Amino acid sequence: MTIHEFLAPPAEAMHRRGPRDVIVMSSRVRLARNLAGVPFPGSAKKPARLQALQVLRPAVEALPAMADAFSVAMDELSPLDKQILVERHLISREHAARGPGSGLVVNRSETLCVMINEEDHLRMQSILPGLQLRETWATLDAVDTQLERRLDYAFSDQFGYLTACPTNLGTGIRVSAMLHLPGLVLDEQINPIIQSVNKLGLAVRGLYGEGTEALGNVFQVSNQMTLGEAEPAILERLEKVVAQIIEHEENARARLLEKKAKMLFNHIGRAFGILANAHSISSKETMNLLSLMRLGVDLELFEPAARAVADELFLTTQPGHLQQQHSEKLSTEDRDYLRADMLRERLLAVSRPKPRA
């Protein structure tokens, strides 16, 4: 089976629903684990990486949660396959750059995903739609406990789980929520919010994690510190902050509707106008405009069915997914034309946004 046959179709993948999913797109917990006394992937030569992969891959595949999983060595994947996995948030960009000696195991429902020989021997993540941080941790905690029976983890009483980068030391945990915050961006409140979140020791990143832009007004909030604080405390702190950000976003939307409705409707109307009528459009512009369309759906300017269209297009207009729908190799320019064609066609079925009376 290829990765394309395995992954849920974009429409299905984007329709996974969860609590508070108007603002919280997904919840994620990641754990970093390594084998004791075995060189970390970054410093291991190819034979050592292959050897570690041979120990790690069967252990991961044997997990009950990984029945019917998709398991692959990274060098068996084409650059396009990897790009699609990045766009689906199943692997990091760093992992996409890896070849022989690295691997990937994804469970059937795409909620559990283990990268083998990324920066650490194991980078496992549990991903659920909406706000479900506790559930993602519970799932991953159980998986980790099963794995430690088969694998000799690098662990020290003082420093906890040992990781390649000392910034992940201790619990090796990164808890994150992916948030759609167009209200705070339009209301120009996003920067002070990011700054106060940073002051609490949490990081705010873009759509694809570290060092990426907040395309489509999507922000990832995650813990920064991993040593000296137990997992439940880290989780709780993030939960509290996310609850506050949700409240701020809701307030920003209410305030915009009340005080700056013209500006708000203007942005949403223009976004739809461009999406539905452009003949060439970049991926970045598309994401930013689809974000406004999604806001329009949240504010009931569109019929409810428009949400599914916007969500699906958010994924299918990204470069990898767009290329996948065409057999010939597309240039950036080709993609911009085809993206615009697809948007015009799909948005024919959506009526123009109508502000409520």
Place this chain on the structure above:
Amino acid sequence: MLCTICKEKEATVHLTQIEGEKMHKLDLCEDCAKQKGVDDPAGFSLADLLMGLGVSQEMERASGGSDLRCPTCGHTQADFKKTGRFGCSECYTVFSEGLEALLRTMHKDVRHAGKAPAARLQLRQRQQNLLRLQAELAKAISEENFELAARLRDDIKQLQALPTPAVPQP
């Protein structure tokens, strides 16, 4: 836009550094820029600001002056300084000098709190029990309480005879 460091003054110095495929951006006010030596681009490291103030000095200290090399993976202090990554789990012991000071700049504490592999916990608890019994045995002998000493000796033997909890080998 406010300065990334002091978060008070208006940022007038804007920096972009590209490392591999990653781009880091910084916006600083004039005072902070001077303080961080940004007017001398050669002597300035973005790692300072991205990882918390003073990190690169700590890294330098952590990576010491000697040419220590990890016997397990061959990682050197220069490698750590260059990449900010350790080569294997043993490096944490080999390069332990100055490590705590570095960790203090990144984390809440320098002692792990939270989950630990269960087999290891079991082992640790058993070692603690053993140490306690051995201390009690020494005390019993010094007090010439041989009845208690015999019982303790049997307990210790029993504890030592238990199979080692399965810490799996790769």
